[in-house]
Amino acid sequence: MQATILLVTFADQPRRYKAIFYLLQGKQTISNLFAGQEYDLLNQFHLYPNLKWSDYQASLRELAQAGLVTLDSKQALVTLTAAGQTAREQLLARDFWPRAYDYWRMGAALTQWTRLLLAVQVVSNLDHQIKHYQPLTESINVQGHVKRWLRRWGRQGSQGLARELGQAFNALPPRTALIIANSFWSDYDPGVSAGSLAQALGLTAAELPLAQIDCLGQLLTFVHGHAAAYPVLAQLLPVPASPLNASAGWTYQQVLSGKSWTKLTHDSRLKASTLKEHLLQAAILCPDFALTAPAIQQLLTLDPDGYFSQRIQELTALGQFQTTAQSSQQGGVTHD
Amino acid sequence: MTEIDLTKLQTELQQRFGFATFRPGQAALLQALLAGRDALGILPTGSGKSLLYQFMSPHLDGPILVVSPLIALMADQASRIRRQNLGKVAVINSQLAPDERQQLLRQLGDYRFIFMAPETLQQPVVQAQLRQLGLGLLVIDEAHCISSWGPDFRPSYLRLGQLRQQLRPRLTLALTATANTRVRQDILTNLRLSPETFVYQASVDRPNIYLRLQNVPDDQTKWQQTQQLVAEQVPTLIYVATRREAEEVALRLNQAQPGTAAFYHAGLATIERNQIQQLFLKDQLRVVVATSAFGMGIDKSNLRLVIHYQLPANFESYLQEIGRAGRDGLQALAVIFVQPNDQQRLSQRLQTNQLTPGLVQRFFDQPQDPVGLNPGQQTVLQAYQQAGMPAEQVIAILQKTAQLRWRQWENFWAYLTSQSCLRQQLCAYFDPDPPQIQHDELCCSEAPAPRLSALLQQLKLAQVVPAKTAPSDQIRDPFVILTRLF
Structure with missing residues (x-):
């Protein structure tokens, strides 16, 4: 990995570098989610699912040797130096950091990106009667998804894909359309290499995939903001209905239905600690968390100094519930 | 092989693959396999090793399992089989999500070609599934990885001999591009192949x-x-x-x-x-x-x-x-x-990558805390550990291979600084019976x-070959791209 990219995730105040590593890798624990909230990195969760600890450590060492960060290995903290802050600003000015992508609203970026590229390859090959070829991904899940999508839409889908992409490109910023379109390839038109695209954009090879994720985020926001006009793309690239997984979604749904904490623990087969974790996930990830719901209020009253209450207080201090006095109807729908 | 057999094979080659003739070694190896003999093919790069198991496919009762060391290699070979429409292909490697992997394993019987890393093959659930299928042919690709005398020794290859006996494939084909006499013997011994195994070793010489x-x-x-x-x-x-x-x-x-x-x-x-x-x-x-x-x-x-x-x-x-x-x-x-500084640079690289007995012992004592090891070294030691080897044995193997690496490096450096015919030197190093090269202006x-x-x-x-390169490596307008694609 390009070590300097990590600078974007650090600050002039000490940060826990292990928590940042797990955030980037996508390890979902309350502690990591809290770190993500605190460091304003929650959207970048799961940005590098294949990141290895040894590579991350090597990058940290490289940054420290270059005088861009200071490391406190005893407490596992990293802090940007003045030179590091300058480098961070310069890096952000290159406009590749995926600000538009939000894992919790949009799902795993690599999965969505691969779905889009594979659909383009399949439809383009179909249009040019190319029958035997290597799909650009080995992922059976993605292949299955695109197959089902194509089966559902048939010929109309392949025409719709080209039309909707054209319309979306007209609506999106020109640079976004340029990056997305120049990432497409099929066995009929092999496109341009990633290296050439990166060079043309003034980015490094490691920065380009992040710029692509940013563009994908813009495309998804646009398509799902106008889902009725973009049915083909919206079904090709479905977004999760809730940021919570099935289990946490169920727990939160019980809270939203007005159940008391006592009734919830009685009805559920899960341990109380697991239920609390689910609710903390909801508190972090659902923008209009039902802080005033009976179960939550009961929990806060029962054990005001306990782990749950403390975390809720911390989130309150971070401004999480400023606009959320009322409960929402969100939650309870499985994460795609 | 009789004339008729060869003609039949060539006709099949023409019909199924569109090639007029076999490359050296292909026909002999196919003849051995079709006669029910296991085989070892030591054929130079580009001599069409993968055609051998592709050709065998319709002649076998069960599926073909190809054990391959690299994900890129598996993906590429699978891709070629798909492009040529030779049969269904499954590639099982670490890039698959757990549910994708389980799905593939459940449906393994649907596939004609199965590609796997040796590490994957060591999992009992995978072995059980393969035993049920009854393999028609087991292919060990890059078989030189099994030899600690080879430069690409992979500890995970060591158990392949035992696994081969457990899986009981009807036929086994080991393939490699580089094997001197020592490596060749290691392949036969470690894969537990019988003395009747057919061996074809081509010269490494590529006159063009x-x-x-x-x-x-x-x-x-x-x-x-x-x-x-x-x-x-x-x-x-x-x-x-x-x-x-x-x-x-x-x-x-x-x-x-x-x-x-x-x-x-x-x-x-x-x-x-x-x-x-x-x-x-x-x-x-x-x-x-x-x-x-x-x-x-x-x-x-x-x-x-x-x-x-x-x-x-x-x-x-x-x-x-x-x-x-x-x-x-x-x-x-x-x-x-x-x-001029290459000799020093590469010697240094060898030295840096060398695993000392102290580092190996420390890893075996505290595998969770691999201090002083680079990621590559960690991977090697983990593989040894997973293969169930004790630290002393690993230290002994690594010392032996370290000596070997130095000797290989000295030989290579001698080649790089020599004044005599390079082709002759290559053959002398790799061929058991090196041919006499006629050095000329195209050598x-x-x-x-x-x-x-x-x-x-x-x-x-x-x-x-007349230049037909038509670079498209320029970024284009998004709408031009859409028109071109669809």
Whole structure:
């Protein structure tokens, strides 16, 4: 990995570098989610699912040797130096950091990106009667998804894909359309290499995939903001209905239905600690968390100094519930 | 083989694959397999090893399991089988999500070709599934990885002999491009193959590849001469030592002539790697600058020029990598740059990567805290540990292989600094019965004579196959792209 990219995730105040590593890798624990909230990195969760600890450590060492960060290995903290802050600003000015992508609203970026590229390859090959070829991904899940999508839409889908992409490109910023379109390839038109695209954009090879994720985020926001006009793309690239997984979604749904904490623990087969974790996930990830719901209020009253209450207080201090006095109807729908 | 048999096989080859004749060794190995004998094929790069098991497919009752060490290699071979529509292919490796993997394992009976890493094969659930299927053919690709005397020794290959006996495939075919006598014996012994196993070993000599040693005093001269070579405008593969260098060299080439080159290394996503292969195979990308991750199994027949911008890890890698040139049998050129400080640099690299007994022992005592080990070394030690070997045995093996690495390196350096026929030296090192090479003006040379420009004029690479490269490596307007794609 390009070590300097990590600078974007650090600050002039000490940060826990292990928590940042797990955030980037996508390890979902309350502690990591809290770190993500605190460091304003929650959207970048799961940005590098294949990141290895040894590579991350090597990058940290490289940054420290270059005088861009200071490391406190005893407490596992990293802090940007003045030179590091300058480098961070310069890096952000290159406009590749995926600000538009939000894992919790949009799902795993690599999965969505691969779905889009594979659909383009399949439809383009179909249009040019190319029958035997290597799909650009080995992922059976993605292949299955695109197959089902194509089966559902048939010929109309392949025409719709080209039309909707054209319309979306007209609506999106020109640079976004340029990056997305120049990432497409099929066995009929092999496109341009990633290296050439990166060079043309003034980015490094490691920065380009992040710029692509940013563009994908813009495309998804646009398509799902106008889902009725973009049915083909919206079904090709479905977004999760809730940021919570099935289990946490169920727990939160019980809270939203007005159940008391006592009734919830009685009805559920899960341990109380697991239920609390689910609710903390909801508190972090659902923008209009039902802080005033009976179960939550009961929990806060029962054990005001306990782990749950403390975390809720911390989130309150971070401004999480400023606009959320009322409960929402969100939650309870499985994460795609 | 009788004349009739050979004719039948050739007819089948023509009908199923569109080739008029077999390459050396293919017919003999197929004859042995069809007669029910296990076989070991030691065939040079580009001699069509994968055709052997592809050809066998309709002649077998059960599926074909190919054990392969590299994800890129598996993906590439699977891709070729799919393109040729030879049967359903499953690739099971670490890139699959757990649910995808389970799904594949459940449906394994639907597949004709199954590709797997040796590590995957060691899992009991996988073995049970394969035993149920009844394998028609077990292929051990890159079989030299089983020998600790080989340069690419993989501890996970060590258990393949035992697994082979448990899986009981009807036939076994071991394949490699590089094996001296010692490695060949190790393959037969460690795979527990019977003395009746048919062995075919071809000479490594590839007369259509001109070998050139290019001694250069400094980086600047090397770069100038690389540009001179790239200016030949022929399909070119440039090997470098690291990912960063691959990116840098490609960038510099593109700055000089936009859209000329792409870099390729294991750090790229599968989608990008596949795309670069596509562009290169279709002559829409002229130069690929790659680490050793590129090439295994990639069959670009009209590759005219292979440049080693930096020295490969060893003699065996060099042989494999230059073997990617001129697979169409036409004139090709392999240039290797040698700098005065290379000897020291590579010796240092060997020393740095060497695992001391203390480090190995510490890893076995505290595997969770691998202090002082780089990621590559950690992977090696983990593999030994997973193979169930005690620390003492691992230390002994590593000491033996360290000595071997030094000897291999000395041999390679002798080649790189020699004044005698390079081709003869290659054959002497790799062939059990090296042929006598008739050195001529299309054989090999060491700089400065003849001059590089004179050599290029003499070989006329660009005229060997008329240039048909049509670079598309320029970014385009989004709407132009959509019109072109759909």
